[in-house]
Amino acid sequence: MTRVSLSRLPGDRVLVVEGDGQRELPMTDLASYVGEREADEPRWVWDDTVRWYPSLLAAGVRVQRCHDLRLGHQLLRRAPAVDAQLLVGDQSTHWDRLGPSVPSDPALFSIDDTAEHLRTDLEDARQLAAVAASSDAPKLGLLLAAESAGALVAVEMTYAGLPWRTDVHERLLTDLLGPRPPRGARPQKLEALVAEVRGAFDAPGLNPDSRPDLLAALRRAGLEATDTRKSSLRALKHPGIAPLLRYKQLAHLFQTNGWAWTDEWVKGDRFRPAYQPAGSTTGRWSSNGGGALSFPAIVRPAAVADDGWMLVVADVAQLEPRVLAGMSGDRALARSARGADLYQGMVDDGAVASRTDAKLGLLGAMYGATSGESGRMVPGLTRRYPDAFGLVEEAARAGERGQVVRTLLGRGSPALGEAWERDPDDPPPDADSQARYRRAYGRFTRNFVVQGTGAEWALCWIADLRNRLWRLGDSGPLDARPHLVFFLHDEVVIHTPAALADLVAAEAAEAAATAAGLLFRDLTIDFPLNISTVRSYADAGKPGAAIEA
DNA sequence: TGCAAGAGCGCC
């Protein structure tokens, strides 16, 4: 496959290296050059997708594949199967330090002090060599390709944006909170709730946002409260609790997804969050802006397809338990995973009495629950599904011994002490806190292998889906084709011309099967999707909504 | 005055 690396040079020029040949271009010619070369389907190699791809998209150029060296470097440096020494060389310390770049950074295409003239071809050669020399080359190769495809998806989704009806959003806010208040003030309905809470607790100056204030008021009312969490408050009996809970819910909406949020994140009928592929150590994405990955259900009614378009919403049912079945090769769990409901499958196989028990037991095993209803289910299920439960148990023990663990495709966990930088002035931790810390790390490694492999499955899914959607759109312009507009760990939203919605839904399911084949080739694991075709995101998942419109 | 940490809630 043709591999073309792009490096930025001073004076807004680009160095293009391909095999033994190289040439220079002015930055202004880049989009047309890339557009023409796309016919050869090359893999574009660049330092950071966010630094190159947005301007190409803006020029109407879509790229089929790339290799994101920043993500690759980060991944390979920590991959247990890779000899990290092979990544050392000219400028490699710079690659070590390279953090994510911010899409809104105005310095995007100007050469500045922080963006040295990195020779991407040199780093590319090191990464290729490091993969080739590893004991896990095919899997790492797949992981790098998926990671880079994810980086393309992330930029494309920011570019496209989630279709957003500001009028619907504001009507929703006004209904729940009252009219938009002046800066710094509470909306009417929140203020009314505060008054109600103050009255109920006979605390005229109470600030419900202040924990000490609130605890004092609760105690004065004779309630035993040690924290102000929703779940704790719900257990208390007092006339002030209901308005307090209502206040907390609505205040959260006002603060995180209220008018200020719209002002900042919604432009031109689109919500455009910035995604950060592999932003979490497990390989899951994070987002830095707009709280895209904690996008609350309460505002989803405002995500509405354009006229003549629809949203196809697809999520995987029980992604992580299915991934666990696949990576552990647990045939019993794989059998229970046949069909749309894995937990029900466990009941039907006679492993547990109820669906609730199945869910509690599996989640307990994946998160490391040691007590409670969840922890109690684990021993029985371990006998039933020894390979699956054994895998997470072994990952936990490895963590407690201080060893790193890896995902199916070879992403390594951070080391035990990595996030634990002690102040040298502090006394050394005693044996108890060391043991506590090791157990916590064990819970982390236990979850890491499943969450991380789940993220890999999802990357393969969206990478394949992205290509399928592109082919489906045939030859239309970029913004007239079906495209991904949202991705949330195990769920995607596709904005599509209404006429293509059924085809889009079918492609989403096909892509899921492709991802399963890529990761677990010899073992058949079902990854059934819940798919809805809807006008508004809020209608996804509701029975009957799929046919509507 | 500004920053970091903690609490709490949202999502998976």
Place this chain on the structure above:
DNA sequence: AGGGCGCTCTTGCA
């Protein structure tokens, strides 16, 4: 004695 994130507010300290 349950994993991963981001965001906003308050508090405590410099």
